[in-house]
Amino acid sequence: NCGEVLTGKHVLITAGPTQEPLDPVRYISNHSSGKMGFAVAEAAVNAGAEVTLVAGPVSLATPKGCKRIDVVTADEMLTACTQSASKADIFISTAAVADYKAVNVADNKIKKSDDELTLTFIKNPDILATISQRKDRPFCVGFAAESQNVEDYARSKLAKKNLDMIAANNITADGLGFNSDKNALHVIWNGGDKKLPATSKRELAHQLISLIATRFSSTLQ
Ligand code: C5P
Numbered sequence: 001n002c003g004e005v006l007t008g009k010h011v012l013i014t015a016g017p018t019q020e021p022l023d024p025v026r027y028i029s030n031h032s033s034g035k036m037g038f039a040v041a042e043a044a045v046n047a048g049a050e051v052t053l054v055a056g057p058v059s060l061a062t063p064k065g066c067k068r069i070d071v072v073t074a075d076e077m078l079t080a081c082t083q084s085a086s087k088a089d090i091f092i093s094t095a096a097v098a099d100y101k102a103v104n105v106a107d108n109k110i111k112k113s114d115d116e117l118t119l120t121f122i123k124n125p126d127i128l129a130t131i132s133q134r135k136d137r138p139f140c141v142g143f144a145a146e147s148q149n150v151e152d153y154a155r156s157k158l159a160k161k162n163l164d165m166i167a168a169n170n171i172t173a174d175g176l177g178f179n180s181d182k183n184a185l186h187v188i189w190n191g192g193d194k195k196l197p198a199t200s201k202r203e204l205a206h207q208l209i210s211l212i213a214t215r216f217s218s219t220l221q
Helices: 035-046 074-085 127-132 150-160 201-220
Strands: 010-015 020-023 026-028 050-055 067-070 090-093 100-102 121-123 139-146 165-170 182-189 192-200
Touching (some): 010 035, 010 074, 035 050, 035 090, 035 201, 090 127, 090 201, 127 139, 139 201, 150 165, 150 182, 165 201, 192 201
Parallel strands (some): 010 050, 010 090, 050 067, 090 139
Antiparallel strands (some): 182 192
């Protein structure tokens, strides 16, 4: 039982992939299922928080008691987060935001012609870094899905994105991570870290929320 460690606190969470259109019928995206983020939202509700869940295109039921905002693209996700950020005490960014979007979205279906097709992409905004740069910034928690040098990359993202905490996972670990119901996390902050061993995303989310609540309340003192 989480207890009501986040009663009266507002938690903003992003989850799932984003989809970036190429033309009226096509897009680029990734394999994020949104399961980790939805589990975190459920755990935050159980901890007594008021939860806003900004979700990319996923096929998951909304956890009981949270306010869900559905978005498709990274730009839409940024707008939704910016609008909710000022009332948020804690921001947890679990979304697998597409790194790039098409420079031009074709008005009509791109027709098959040459053997090669070249499309130009431009970087999407970094939602987490944008929120963490605000003057009235919430306590910011990022995720780092890595395939190598997991801890090093996570620590550099913690610093570079100006985060309070980062939850790293190794996406190459067997049966864990993307699309799986299980995961393991190495949670890192300035001055400490904790390994949360492989378990269900539900249980892991509960442990993560407890850890976030502890670190968050220590920043208030
Ligand atoms: O740099 P990288 O994508 O690995 O960083 C991962 C963290 O940053 C995650 O918490 C992810 O939700 C967030 N992120 C974001 N906007 C982006 C890219 C990543 O919020 N455009």
